[in-house]
Amino acid sequence: MQTFQSWYHGNITRSKAEDLLSKAARDGSFLIRDSESIQGAYALCVLYQNCVYTYRILPNEDKKLSVQASEGVPIRFFTMLCDLVEAYYSPNMGLVTHLQSPVLREEDVDEEPESNNLPPQLPPRNFGANDVKESDTKSSEQPCKSLSDIYLARLQHMDLSALSEEHEQAILEYFRTSICLDADQVQNGNPNLPGLQKLILSICKTLNSEIFHILPALEIFHKALDQQLSPGIGQYPKHVGHSLSLRLEKLTKLLYSIEDKAKGSVFESLGYEGGHRKSLIPIVTFEVKQESLGLPTKMFLKVDVESGKLFFKKSKDGPEDKYYVHNKILQLVKSQKMHAKLVIVVETEKEKISRKEFVFDDTKKREGFCQLLQQMKNKHSEKPEPDMITVFIGTWNMGNAGPPHNINSWFQCKGQGKTQDDTADHIPHDFYVIGTQEDPLSEREWADTVKGVLRNITNISFKQVAIHTLWNIRIVVLTKPEHENRISHLFSDSVKTGIANTLGNKGAVGVSFMFNGTSFGFVNSHLTSGSEKKLRRNQNYINILRFLNLGDKKLNPFDITNRFTHLFWLGDLNYRVELPSTDAEYIVTKIKQQQYQELLSKDQLSMERDDGKVFLHFDEEEITFAPTYRFERDTRDKYAYTKAKATGTKYNLPSWCDRVLRKSYPLVHVVCQAYGCTNDIMTSDHSPVFASFEVGVASQFVSKQDPNSAPQGGIQIMNCLATLLTKSKTKFFIEYHSSCLEKTVKTLEGENTEHSDGSIKVWFGSQVVLTPIISDPEYLLDQHILICVKSTDCDESYGEGCVALRAAQFCYTEFQVALTHHGEKTGVLTGGIQLKTSEGKPTEKLYDFIKVERDDPVNAFFLTSHDISNPNYMGVSYKSGKAGDRGWSYSMPPKNLPIAGQGSKEPKKGGFDGSTRSPTGKPSSMGEDGKSSEMFDNPLYGSMGLSHGRSKDQDHLTDPTFASCKPPDGDPDRPPVPTPRNRSFTYSDAKLQPPTPSTSHPSASKKPVVPSRSEGGMAPNRPRLPAKSRPGMPEPQAPKPRDYRDSSELPSKHRLPARPGQLQAHKDTLPEVPKMGRPVK
Helix, strand or coil, X not given: CCCCCCCECCCCCHHHHHHHHHHHCCCCEEEEEECCCCCCCEEEEEEECCEEEEEEEEECCCCCEEECCCCCCCCCCECCXXXXXXXXXXXCCCCCCCCCEECCCCCCCCCCCCCCCCCCCCCCCCCCHHHCCCCCCCCCHHHHHHHHHHHHHHHHCCCCCCCCHHHHHHHHHHHHHHHHHHHHHHHCCCCCCHHHHHHHHHHCHHHHHHHHHHHHHHHHHHHHHCCCCCCCCCCCCCCCCCCXXXXXXXXXXXXXXXXXXHHHHHHHHHCHHHHHHHCCCCCEEEEEEEEECCEEEEEEEEEECCCCEEEEECCCCCCCCEEEEHHHEEEEEEECCCCCEEEEEEECCCCCEXXXXXXXXXXXXXXXXXXXXXXXXXXXCCCCCCCEEEEEEEEEECCCCCCCCCCHHHHCCCCEEECCCHHHCCCCCCEEEEEEECCCCCHHHHHHHHHHHHHHHHCCCCEEEEEEEXXXXXXXXXXXXXXXXXXXXXXXXXXXXXHHHCCCCCEEEEEEEEECCEEEEEEEEECCCCCCCHHHHHHHHHHHHHHCCCCCHHHCCCCCCCCCCEEEEEEECCCCECCCHHHHHHHHHHHHCCCCHHHHCCEHHHHHHHCCCCCCCCECCCCCCXXXXXXXXXXXXXXXXXXXXXXXXXXXXXXXCEEEEEEECCCCCEEEEEEEECCCCCCCCCCCEEEEEEEECCCCCCCCCXXXXXXXXXXXXEEEEEEECCCECCCEEEEEECCCECCCEECCCCEEEECCCCCEEEEECCCEEECECCCCHHHHCCCEEEEEEEECCCCCEEEEEXXXXXXXXXXXXXXXXXXXXCCEEEEEEEEEEEEECCCCCCCCCHHHHXXXXXXXXXXXXXXXXXXXXXXXXXXXXXXXXXXXXXXXXXXXXXXXXXXCCCCCCCCCCCCCCCCCCCCCCCCCCCCCCCCCCCEECCCCCCCCCCCCCCCHHHHCCCCHHHHCEECCCXXXXXXXXXXXXXXXXXXXXXXXXXXXCECCCCCCCCCCECCCCCCCCCCCCCCCCCCCCCCCCXXXXXXXXXXXXXXXXXXXXXXXXXCCCCCHHHHHHCCCCCCCCCCXX
């Protein structure tokens, strides 16, 4: 049997191994860890001249071990790992240096179980014959006596008043004598516990006789509902054996089956099973204000989701003045400055565009109205597959107590924090993901409870996608009936992180699946408790990240943070507010005053995330609700922050233990609509937490083009430079993974350059061309390339990242991606990407129906080139817009440049490509009236207000100008980067107007303002929308939304393509902005 010494460190991470060797700081120091790339293999890590050399130890068919050392050295085989280590203490064995000093393993400090948080009660230990020593004169008498005393003591603390005297005496008699007799039977090889069987028969003797009378009647009733019995139940014989448990099991299954079939018949007859299109959303009326002749006028907007109509009324109970059908409502534009203001863009009878401005009572009412209108657009959409869905996430530590009768508020996002308006109560989510901890119910009980609540709220009978339980940690995923056939590749798994990582009282459960072409992962975790055990919680997170086995098995080099388009992590994470216990009353006072910011600044999870120790590149919506732990049960008015223990008083300061975080691929649509906790569910010392997300999804794409005649698409990745935070002495290559590729693609070895700060820069000079399975832009722009930097000696990953193909929608684009491995940042990868697609044009997405309009056009120009859109679309809240927080950034071109390979509806003599600079070096024309759009645009596809041409040069993947290279500024170590060709724009019917500087407001002295790349490419001849005017006042410079329609539907169909803007030309007129990504030359 293999025995391990102190130099064996098990499954520690590669970076942890390097850290331990660096601390040893002695040549010849070594340790052995498990290989990350091959199961059953090991990695020998040796320190020499401040560099770490890694050698794989591989088993052969006979399970003998050998070291992959230098070429020319004879291979030696060893039966035991310790024999191998002993041999390599000798010099000249093919290692960089012989083994000299072992690095000892760090001992883990096990978590102490809390008295009030014990794992589920384990059954009495079975005492086998091998456990009884001959020298033990007490034999089994002492264990039996102890077992009897334990159960008799428990009975003394229970209320037995509901039991009959006969039953009470039977139970007492079993614990006094029969339990010891059962233990003796087990020792003698009889596992049937005859004493227990006798007790059950005694208690259930009446039930036992009644079952024979009950079963025939139930079978007849079941047959009436369904001539065929459900699978697994089978035909019941007239005499069903003598086992009471077997009869009860069959009785229970039959009752469950009858209940399900009866419910199904009733619901189907009422139309509940129809799902989305049969859900009953009531008509809702909103009171708003509209300016008329400078005076606010009261108006009423009535939303009928079912009929797809929006009514405008002057009085609440009066007749409808006018209504618009769903396909005539073109866009909703939210004001960013006035949070209750909304612009509704509609098409009138004469196919003209009308813009109507309204002010709601508050922001919540406006959001409720927008959700109803979005639901209307989704419901009546002619698209065969959805491109956006909503996901409800709920987490609740139930405190080992059953739920109260009414938990509706949790699923309706009602309570504290960012909550939903009452008008959105009956809008169903597409998915409900519910995570519970310390859950005392069975899977069946809890699933039925949740389904019943959702049925009452939405009138839909939701289908169970998955349920997975680890002890008392559980995750349930439910979906609408019409989505069942869109779900595939379903996986579930669990990881134990309790004492010694062997007990499941702490740990995580997870579920993953594909929804059409989009992958989802959900993790519910219960981490170590105790304010002082922050580091243990961090280690719990890392272990879950490494060992939770979800998603595509082909993505083995990647952990779960990079395997899914959208990953949601929820649960009782147990991070506390790090303040002294003497501040308990001060904390409670701050909570009562709803002054959370000072407390949140001491939130352990936020501080650990800021330090990059856990949840790297995850996002969490701003917390605006009170701490969810630790309350006195049956009230939410008092925090119970002290607990008497044998060792003294323990403090559990009020904290945000229960959280929801998410991580998504770059440039995908995700908006958090709600994040808060309930006020009225009080059976536990935790309050349930809810979150609601609007998520963009990709369909299972079927190309309409003939695969034999369609031009071959291509993805070109070039100029990659990896900066790795490692001391390993090895060579590296890159692997590219994606579902849009036929196979994994590997590069050649890179060229290493070591730096004094301990990092290594690796230059991958060769261009890599990836061939997608489908070249249609509708498909490709929704895809992502996963990147893994690996070592050549042990095939282990040194960092993973992700690049969105949408970033190269217009032209060659440079990217910067943070590399991570097992939750730690391991480096940065920069490079360029260029995309070639076939002819075609992406269709407008449903989630582009709602946009956000800027109200401060001056400051709007001072955005960096990466702030290209509504930050919520990018997965970044308004509060933090740093690219570094996301783990990626792109040198994005202007939004209105043509999509590669996009065809034009109108004939043009010339075309243009998407180079990022104007040939003249001047800022481009901003529009006919000199004003730019002041709306946050959706980054997920280009401006829809242009008809695009196509350059013949774009038919070739590699532009010949890439041969001309010039080193980029600011990085002398990086080899030259090819520069895309600058081409002028051409148009057959009109000439480009001279550039006109944009101004934010009319004033006497107009200063030119140069647009950023994200603003710079507006179409010059955009038709002006109707604007409200006041007598005697100059016409205001009203912000104009764009992209609400395809240009072919607007009155003016002659539009000029615009040049992208130039920032460098007017640096003196703009404040310095931080660079994110290397500028394209």
